[in-house]
Amino acid sequence: MKLAILGGGGVRIPAFIRGVLASGAAAFDEIWLFEPDELRRETTGRLAVELGAALGQPGVVRLTPDVEEAFSGADFVFSAIRVGGDRARVIDEEVALRRGIVGQETTGPGGCAMALRTIPVLLSYCDLLARCAPGAVLINFTNPVGVITQAVSLHTSVRVVGVCDTPSSALDRLARFLGAERDRVAFSYGGLNHLGWITSFAVDGEERIGALLDRYEELARFDHVFAAFDPALVRRLGAIPTEYVYYFYEPARYVAAVARAGASRGADVERLNSELLDAIMTAFGAGGVNDAWAAYSMLMGVRRDTYMRTDTEGENQQAAARARRRAAGPADPGRGRPDGGRPGGYEGVALQVIDGLTGRSPGEVIVNTRNGASLGFLDQDDVVEVPALVHGGGVAPLAVGPLPRSARGLITQTKQYERELVDAAVSGDAGLAALALALHPLVPGVTVAREMMSEYRERHGPHLAYLR
């Protein structure tokens, strides 16, 4: 079984490679990392390859600047590209934040600009993939996952599954909070990527959502992800929103928090990633894979520890995270995690999809896929984020029970924005792109949408030059 990874030099790749090889989570004969950027190949790319060898599986991980080589004969392709790099993300966020509007990687104007840069590039990779490996399944993590998956689903012949770990991670956390075994849980979840709600959570057939809502303050203390929401609002909804819904429920609080912090998450990540590549380069110069892994895992840990802190708390808390991580000492690349090192995050979800589709372990996975009849208030060909049975025959969405009405309203509007945005990207129509943006619930009107779109086109130069 061959896996190809678009964006093979991404900063999460070494951790994924280590996890998948150490745990035997999936049986890949070859993992091809496609990375056009030389610096990335020499740092994260090299680290990934050498980790393979350190784990006793030399030759499995391969690095290439040639996408056709990566695609050829692939069974699965991961897409984790970032067109324009971290710099573009900073611009995406700034243009919105300057106007007091949510400036965020995936939600609102930032996600819109990112999608516009990405769709033409990914569609052209899909054309190539359809020729090189017609049966391959594309597992998309590229953000904004919902929009990108929608574009591939409507405009290519490639089989695509969009993956994000936000909802499954929330469910895991709820199970931990209740002390329940995760596989005795029956839940109801639905919406779009980064805009989904959990409306039912039953353990051994007994509904516990009421208990979770009643004890929401306690839950928020147990896990800070839930602390972003007003407990009374959550109780009134009768449903637990997943973390990115924060940008819809608290846009003004978010904008104020970023202003207080002095820098957006994008700016922090840009700095962290730059430091990371330098550190890996230095480590390879001085020592070898062990030093590189130590530097890598420390900085990735800081990144993880500070996730959403700026947005909800108004400071990035990097200093504290660094101190904690340094005190914990270096990680050993050969030592697995308590769970055997099976990759978590979205790569973990992707492996579940692969295990389902190959028939190795069919089961329920929350994915971004064509709606069919899953959410009755959306269209059949809308891409939605819902639990699906993933098995040898494919991906079959479950029937999702009723969502809160206000959630249906937000989802309906946001899906329409997504569909219009895909139309704009595919037609290369800048005016349509501005109108799409104007329909986003977080954008205060057409006039300001047109202004932002102009600014994005100016500042993103060649990446948006196709819009006319």
Add this chain to the structure above:
Amino acid sequence: MKLAILGGGGVRIPAFIRGVLASGAAAFDEIWLFEPDELRRETTGRLAVELGAALGQPGVVRLTPDVEEAFSGADFVFSAIRVGGDRARVIDEEVALRRGIVGQETTGPGGCAMALRTIPVLLSYCDLLARCAPGAVLINFTNPVGVITQAVSLHTSVRVVGVCDTPSSALDRLARFLGAERDRVAFSYGGLNHLGWITSFAVDGEERIGALLDRYEELARFDHVFAAFDPALVRRLGAIPTEYVYYFYEPARYVAAVARAGASRGADVERLNSELLDAIMTAFGAGGVNDAWAAYSMLMGVRRDTYMRTDTEGENQQAAARARRRAAGPADPGRGRPDGGRPGGYEGVALQVIDGLTGRSPGEVIVNTRNGASLGFLDQDDVVEVPALVHGGGVAPLAVGPLPRSARGLITQTKQYERELVDAAVSGDAGLAALALALHPLVPGVTVAREMMSEYRERHGPHLAYLR
């Protein structure tokens, strides 16, 4: 047939009385103006009564500070009250505008605060009405019409019809633009009060909505009401929004315009109304009904001419309007308009409802009423704004064709806000009121909603003291 008017000293009442009596539009034997405020009774109230006499119908119009006297034996009741007066409206708008949020009489936080002040008062009038005149029909103009009508519909036994002339006026304007006879038009319109779209406009069986969209720039020049919208957006929607949708499609532009103008519409109206009462008082002191009518009609003309100017153009244009009106000279209370003086505006729509319900002239009227099966994506007991057949048997909503999906999203969210708001007002729960406000599409989050609700409660004193 007896009509009672709650808010009988309102500034629009003299014009309505003159119109209805001069045109014979409806056959009222008695029109009772209930007005608790003495100044209003001595100015607008007195003007209305004396206009009746001047038009040769003395005794038809009656003024009273006693609501039971007004209600007793009434067939129809108009509700046009403003709890807290013009001052409260100014506060409603300021609290939002200070935060860069739409501050408007009916839409957004302003409408929320107004509804919270009004619902308990109107529900208590309804209890009285149910005792004094159990068969009476309440025709509600009190803003926000959708929310107030929803509250009466859910929580009283009174038959209620909410009325607003926004959509019918838009349809009249479109017919004029096309040079079509209004009664050869078949249209499709639907939504909520101040949140509705026209999706079809056929003349003699031929669909013209495409032509209207194609010629939208020309239409916007023909009638400035349509100029508030971006023509490309309207074409992409495939539907013509009614004027108040402006606040949803251009919140940032609106906030900037008010800032440029230096005062909100509410502040302008407060000043105009104060001037109006003074001028009537002075005119009655100096002369009589003719002078009072002249002063009244000049200032009401200025008010009408400057409608929405601040919000869309950033200046109120009062100076120009006053100059034009003064140049046109005084109006004669006995002289009818070319159409025989039949009242227009929402009072005109109300008379159509009355003519339908009495069987005098059954026909199609756009009203705010229980949805039933009219808009398939809303609940049966949601109050919606749709065309209905109004006849001797009652009000029967037409089946409304598909709305643009983004409109469905906005309507769904806004209806949920309205339902939560009614729950908050009826239960007197301040926390619930803040959560309701947080669900409004124009409010950027729960935290800011809680802040605004605190400020409203503080500044509106006794009017919101029931919220705990």
Add this chain to the structure above:
Amino acid sequence: MKLAILGGGGVRIPAFIRGVLASGAAAFDEIWLFEPDELRRETTGRLAVELGAALGQPGVVRLTPDVEEAFSGADFVFSAIRVGGDRARVIDEEVALRRGIVGQETTGPGGCAMALRTIPVLLSYCDLLARCAPGAVLINFTNPVGVITQAVSLHTSVRVVGVCDTPSSALDRLARFLGAERDRVAFSYGGLNHLGWITSFAVDGEERIGALLDRYEELARFDHVFAAFDPALVRRLGAIPTEYVYYFYEPARYVAAVARAGASRGADVERLNSELLDAIMTAFGAGGVNDAWAAYSMLMGVRRDTYMRTDTEGENQQAAARARRRAAGPADPGRGRPDGGRPGGYEGVALQVIDGLTGRSPGEVIVNTRNGASLGFLDQDDVVEVPALVHGGGVAPLAVGPLPRSARGLITQTKQYERELVDAAVSGDAGLAALALALHPLVPGVTVAREMMSEYRERHGPHLAYLR
């Protein structure tokens, strides 16, 4: 205003002409009767023309064998044709009854065969009409009204309204039973032609459907139309079925009743009509219009009095009806009915449609028209039978409230049969016609549907020769 009547020599035409001219119900300048059959022209046709003169309006009613002359410049066209005549109806019924299946003019196999004979003929008239009078509105009474209107609506450019008086007549009867004024009634009715239910009946805003259901036995004694239904079933449904639903709720009882009577309604009508034409011919030979009218009105009275008697009671009761009518003595063509002679029946409904569309008297009429959003469980372009606002702009269906679930099931199946049947007729595909018939709820399977379709094709000769 010009009216053209397809089937102008039909037996109901003289009564209609007399009604419309005597009552001034609509202001026709010309009424053209198109009748290709010479015998009909010399009997019923001549009677209609002479009635016009007898009522002091010579020249208004015109008789022609030339359809283009009739259509040219027409504003409205009535269609009341019977392809194959009364004989064909007898065959339609026999083929089904022989197999123990409902054999009825409009419902089940009989209606299927009739539709197959009629659709090609009427579609070709519509092509001609679209050329001769492009703005004309076709008001269709030709049975089965739902299927025929569906065919015209889908496959021609002619504006069509299907009309049947079954539901309005039921509503009138219910109002009479309750002693209510008909125009104070708000009702809910919906379904397909000859397959509709009344689910709400409010008088002056007060719901009375519960009372009607509770008193159903009394209602059935009051009016024998309601006696066809099992009171307990009606109560359990919570809705009052209209009379033709009898064939769906009591097929076995119906088949047994016809067997007991020894002849179907079709056979009775064939004999009555033959007698009628003879009698008119004889009367014109012997005397003049007064004698012809007397003979005509006696036999038409017998026909009306015996309506549905065979089907529900197992005997046609003609002898009793004749005796009663003879005892009552001859009618005077110049003497109006108490209500001024305004035509009732489906012609009366048609005049309401005309009065609405011309703007003379807009209002609510139950019609067969495109569903739009009226019945949420059917498609937009399905023709349904629902109340609509008929006005100068056109026909706008009302939103119809929930129907009993079992009714929705029957309607869904029957509509699908109708759509398939129209496809079969338009494509001329005999196999498809048999499959369509097999989907009818009263047909016990495909095999028997194929057998009946073969027999229809054989026995109807040229009329079904186009099916291959």
Add this chain to the structure above:
Amino acid sequence: MKLAILGGGGVRIPAFIRGVLASGAAAFDEIWLFEPDELRRETTGRLAVELGAALGQPGVVRLTPDVEEAFSGADFVFSAIRVGGDRARVIDEEVALRRGIVGQETTGPGGCAMALRTIPVLLSYCDLLARCAPGAVLINFTNPVGVITQAVSLHTSVRVVGVCDTPSSALDRLARFLGAERDRVAFSYGGLNHLGWITSFAVDGEERIGALLDRYEELARFDHVFAAFDPALVRRLGAIPTEYVYYFYEPARYVAAVARAGASRGADVERLNSELLDAIMTAFGAGGVNDAWAAYSMLMGVRRDTYMRTDTEGENQQAAARARRRAAGPADPGRGRPDGGRPGGYEGVALQVIDGLTGRSPGEVIVNTRNGASLGFLDQDDVVEVPALVHGGGVAPLAVGPLPRSARGLITQTKQYERELVDAAVSGDAGLAALALALHPLVPGVTVAREMMSEYRERHGPHLAYLR
């Protein structure tokens, strides 16, 4: 893990026991057969117990006349009872067939009478189970499975899953026909028990339903189950009906076939079962378990081979089946089938449910369960037959894509019949039972439904005495 079987002396039980023990399909520590009938205990019951010993697992299978002993501590309960025995089934069928109406075990009047006998009995077992083993899951095969599962689901606290192998068996057959691996198939199936359609059948992501429809004649020759349907009808539907839909698509053909055969399937089965018990008794008398198994498996084979032959072909073909089976020689109870003897049929489906719910092998199983949002046109608490993900958390229905409209009509009507029938059984209201029956699509009216219900009550004596 303890399994209890209601109806533990049923004729299918020995085969099930042998299959489950020989194959190790599920890990039962104890299987308790509850059987109140002594003859059954001494024949089929004894055979089941001795097969356990013959397979080297003595003590696992236990036989008891005490239902509390069987239930106590059970994890799963199978229900396969037949209230009134085979004789009652023969009556069920006769009463309908005498009137030319489908007389069938589960569909139409026969199923109605069976449900009425069964519901009170099973509900009372459920009360007991809720006390003896509150967490147990009831897996119901008792026919009519849809109605019985609906009753348990609405009126008890017991977790219930209804199981039938009709749809999964059809899918297996289609896969065999196409030469596809069953676990590479993604399908769409939905409806009610014995009223379901397959609308999609994709192999490795490629849709093959079109090919199956095109080649339907070939498919019908490949497997006689599909031969019951008219190929042109199936193609027009665009969906493959499952076998019991035959009674809806060909009632007249079925009634004629049974008349031709001279006896219904029920009568054949009654004779076969009687012969079977005699043969086992004789075999145990003469020899032992091997002889008993040989006699048993020969007669069960004849039963299987003649399934649906009477209904579709008009003769039961028993003679030929017996000859074939005799020629094949006796079966060996210790010899597994090629697939290791894993039980097929509905017991096989039940084991899949158990394997899913215990977490041993989560996956997709077609079950009868609460609809939730699976079929959008039915209610949330309607029991439907759809694919579901069965896992440790419970049973989660998949979202089922669009069904043919005529199928939706039949399902809607039939579901309403089922709901009314459950109401009748639970309230013990004979009148309501007749009205429920009248709503069944195969019953020609209320009058005949009342007649049949009277006859059922008379002939079933004590079993229906609770209806008043």
